[in-house]
Amino acid sequence: MRHISSSLSTRFSMFVLVSLSAGAVAMGCVAAPTDSHDEPRGSTDSALTEGQCEYFEVNGKVQICHATGSANHPYTVLRLSEQACIDGHDGHPGDYVTSTDPSSPLYDPTCQGQGCLPKNAPCGPMVPCCDGLTCREGTCQVDLCTGVVCAPLDACHTAGTCDPSTGLCSNPVAPDGTACDDSDACTQPDTCQGGVCTGTPAADTTSNMAHRWTFDEAGGSTALDSAGTSNGTLGSSTSRTVSFDGSGAITLTPTQQCDLNAHVDFGLAPGQFGTNAFTVSYWLKTTFNAPGSGDLIGNRVEGSAGNFLSARLNGGTSVASLEMYENAAGTNGAGVNVSPSPLNDGSWHHVAYTRSGTSLKVYIDGVLVGSATSAAPTNLTGANSFRIGRRLPTCLSTFSSIPASFDDVRTYSRELSACDVAAMTTP
Known part of the structure; x- marks a missing residue:
């Protein structure tokens, strides 16, 4: 066994003491600088x-x-x-x-x-x-959102954020009241409400109404004019029936091809449009299959030209026509043919005629289906009574009385806009 000399032992002891002393310093016997490990494990x-x-x-x-x-x-x-x-x-x-x-x-x-x-x-x-x-x-x-750009879905949504697990964008709703465009010119202004572009209907179906006959009377032969003073008189081949909305209507039921009593007569005043703007509006239901034409509405008493506004329907061709003339020479005449028209399919349809200046327009179910222009504003004096149904005083061989139902007949002293007309197609 080897022995350590006293001098070596002394040096070893000093080494141990020094080492222990150094270890004590390392273990914190002297102040150490603060580092990040002084914070608790699991810190933020x-x-x-x-x-x-x-x-x-x-x-x-x-x-x-x-x-x-x-x-x-x-x-x-x-x-x-x-x-x-x-x-x-x-x-x-x-x-x-x-x-x-x-x-x-x-x-x-x-x-x-x-x-x-x-x-x-x-x-x-x-x-x-x-x-x-x-x-x-x-x-x-x-990240499934790499390259994905989240754009607003439309004007009523804002740009969203992409979900990296699906690659799909969210579509946050824009604040209510945000301006938008619902592509409907008949609704103004348009604003977002709950993420949907909503417009306020801008139509006017009440101002400048001159006459209105709803046929809602309980009975009798009189059709009251709720907007004017021209009450109508039902012909003997006319009866009261139920309309599309459950209200009253009238039905013309001719007893033969030409029935001079299949009409409602409103007198002279409603047809005295002069050269002013006007609108004629009504609901119609018919199944008319006769080969000739018959009167729908107007004040025509001539087979050719004259002073009148005349709307007709041909049962054989389904052509709906609208004519107006100032006199027998056809002065300032204008005419529109709608071919074919849907009017004789047995369903209710809304029909409107408008005139402003020299422009004459025809709408069916809220859609402009035809127009024409006269040389100058046609002067319609209303020399003959305005009627729905039969107006010609004689029976021409090619002419028929139309079996049809009518409701809510109106006239206005202005040209209704396309938006106004469209608004009336909703019962």
């Missing part, structure tokens, strides 16, 4: 997780950037075991995984906050997921 600044320690272990080792707390050397690269990573650095503020391998996405040899986490790696706040990946459900996964 924590970066490295147990999952990352396990995921990035290679041959039993994990390489990390360790926060030193030193201003001069804030980080140092450590290569340690997986368990040491978990036990000593999991949850410590500032520590994060790194690599000194240039081919690794985590390459950050001098701990400058470079590198990125690859696909399926556990996410962490210190190192971002690589391009095209996003932190989802704790790991870096493919």
Whole structure:
């Protein structure tokens, strides 16, 4: 057995004392600078997780950037075991995984906050997921929002955000009152309400109404004029029936091809339009299959031209026609033929005629279906009574009385706009 000399023993003892003294200093016998590890583990600044320690272990080792707390050397690269990573650095503020391998996405040899986490790696706040990946459900996964631009769905929605798990954009609703356009010229102004562009109807179906006959009387042969003073008189081949909305209507039921009593006569006043603007509006239902024509509404008493407004329907061709003339010579005449028209299909239809200046227009079910222009405004003096149904005083061989139902006959002393007419097609 070898013995240690006294002088050697003395030197060894001094070495031990010095070593112990150095260890005491390292263990805190002297004040140490404050570093990030003075914060509790698991603080909000924590970066490295147990999952990352396990995921990035290679041959039993994990390489990390360790926060030193030193201003001069804030980080140092450590290569340690997986368990040491978990036990000593999991949850410590500032520590994060790194690599000194240039081919690794985590390459950050001098701990400058470079590198990125690859696909399926556990996410962490210190190192971002690589391009095209996003932190989802704790790991870096493919970001389906890459290249997706979330644009507003329409004027009543704002630009949303993309969900990286689906690649779909949200569509937040724009504030109520946001200006928009519902593509309907008949609704103004248009604003967003609950994500839907909603307009306020701009139609006017009441002003300048001159006459209106609704045929809602309980009985009798008189049709009251609720807007004017021209009550109508029902011919003997006319009866009261039910309209499309459950209200009253009248039905013309000719007893032969030409029945001079199949009409409602409103007198002279409603047809005295002069050269002013006007509108004639009514609802019609008929199945008229006779080969000739018959009167729908107007004050025509001539087979050819004269001073009148005349609307007719041909049962054989389904042509609906509208004519107006100033005199027998056809002065300032204008005519519109709608071919074919839907008027004789047995369903209720709304019909309107408007005149302003030299322009004559025909609407069916709220849609402009024809127009014509006269040389000058036609002067309609109303020399003959205005009627629905039969108006000619004689029976021409090619002329028939139309079996038809009428409701809500109106005249206006102005040209209704297309929006006004369209509004009347909703019962």
